[in-house]
Amino acid sequence: MTEKPWSDFELYVITASSNHPGKDLVEVMEQTLIGGADILQLRNKTGPWESVLQEAAALRELTRRYGVPFIVNDYVDIAIQVDADGVHIGQDDMPIAEARRLLGPGKLIGVSTHNLEQALKAERDGADYIGVGPVYPTDTKPGRAAVTTSYVTEAAEHIRIPFVAIGGITLDNADLVLEAGARRLCAVSAIVGSEDPADACRSFLEKIGRCKAIERNAVTTIKLNGEKHQTSAGNLEELVRELGQGHKRIVAELNGVIVSKGMWADTAIQSGVDIELIQFVGGG
């Protein structure tokens, strides 16, 4: 597997065993990697040191197989012992400089921040990335006031290092967080607590991808069955699939000419084209 630069991550997942009672931690986290999560953090604030170490070793092995960076929350010593890719520390934990001294220059240090001041300080102190949140109230961190999406917008304007929005993010509010300026999301219970963590990850990534496509101006405006329609599909086959019509007998017309089904994948969707999708009528 070719590993992309760690800083290209889009979906950050964090363990939370209490969200999936009866399901094995490593199995659940493997599902998130299958679904496309591209950075993984072990957070276990209640278990004894030995079991955290054990979990860290298992997740290190798992993430290595998937070529995904592995971060340990709080335990710098465990991070070193299992050769994790980095640590994540809170505002009340050890200073960044101390963590850096222990870990060495090649490792990642992430810092939780709750306002712009903390964020700018973390950036100055040499953090590799920051968490921005909690955007929404969350059971994972009870008692901490939500910072709302306005801090996300501030971070997007002022922070140069990667930042990941975190806290109470679900598939229902992810679009708002992305609109506020986040390009990296972290969800905990919405992923590891879901019936199908892989599918949940795919859905988050789809939202992020769509948001980036709009940003790149990769969304095309076409006329579909007589009405204006925006699509990120590159070709006719993708368009039909995007519309959820892939399983139907459809006849497709582009600018007045029917397109053979075999040519759908080779037929590019360009801005302004006139497309009609007609469901084949079968009665006689």
Place this chain on the structure above:
Amino acid sequence: MHKQGNDLWADRYDRQIRFAPIGTAGQAKLAEAQALIVGCGALGASLAQHLTRAGVGKVRIVDRDFVEPSNLQRQVLFNEADALSMLPKAVAAADKLRAINGSIEIEALVMDVNHHNLAAPLEGADIVLDGTDNAATRLLLSEACFARGIPFIYGGVAGSQGMSAALVPGETCCLRCLIGEEADAEEGQNCDTAGVLSSSVEFVASLQAVEAVKWLSGNRDAIRKSWIAADLWTFSVRESALPGRSAGCPICGRVIAKRDMTSHEQMQAGKESEAGSSSASWCHTAAVALCGRDSVQVTLPVTFQLEKWRETFERLGYEYKANRYLLKVELPESERLVLFPDGRVLVQGVADPARALQLCSFYLTRP
């Protein structure tokens, strides 16, 4: 020919001959032509009437079904007496067509067209008109037509909508290129799910019939190489150009022009296109659910002597109706078996093929 002498009918085609693109020459060509209409329901009956009145020399109609009261709203050739006597649609249609035009040949085949038996009805056909109600049969016909170099005129209706396209070997793509070949693709709407208006039927049948008349009267350049989709209720009509043959398509990618082939070559081409299927044709039991109709067609590898089965069911005390073409038996569970001599059974009141097979095996395997 009519006994009254030709003079009485001399003007039969007068108004059609006066239409310049047809003229005397076109009319003579029509008289030499043969058309096959597959499916004689709403579209098929209307198509058959158009071609019969137009004077196509030989009209062959094929259908697997029989007339029921629910057909009368839109299937123009049938009447109450046909429904009461449960006549096969092909037979009932042929009776009416012969009364309409006694100077042409009408041939009726009561059968279910499949890839084992397709060659016979296609024999000699210059064109095939689509009166079927399912994509599988249409794809089969499209492939067979392209193998023989003859046009396939698709038509379909549902609700107030209708579609039509003239698919011409060498000139346009085939049906598979348009809708794909996936057997599991979700069918579009059909008459049984969306209902159907007779106006939409007539509209589509007219579109199909006019293309057939063009082709058969020597006006091949006038064929519209297009797909027409219309909704009569809202009145919208859309005509889209059909793509040419697809180079990579095994069906329309190779060109076989009928006019360049001897009839022997045509037969060979036809045989080739069905190669691989003929070997197994003698031992097939198939059950196909008829979409939305709460019935399943079971094809058994036997023939039925209807009179013998009538006696059997009478002895057993079942209610039945019979004519020389079929036997309909009311089963105690409210299901109905309709037996055709060719080994087909329409199991009515059943949507599950497994249940239909179970009923056939229970009632029809005893001697």
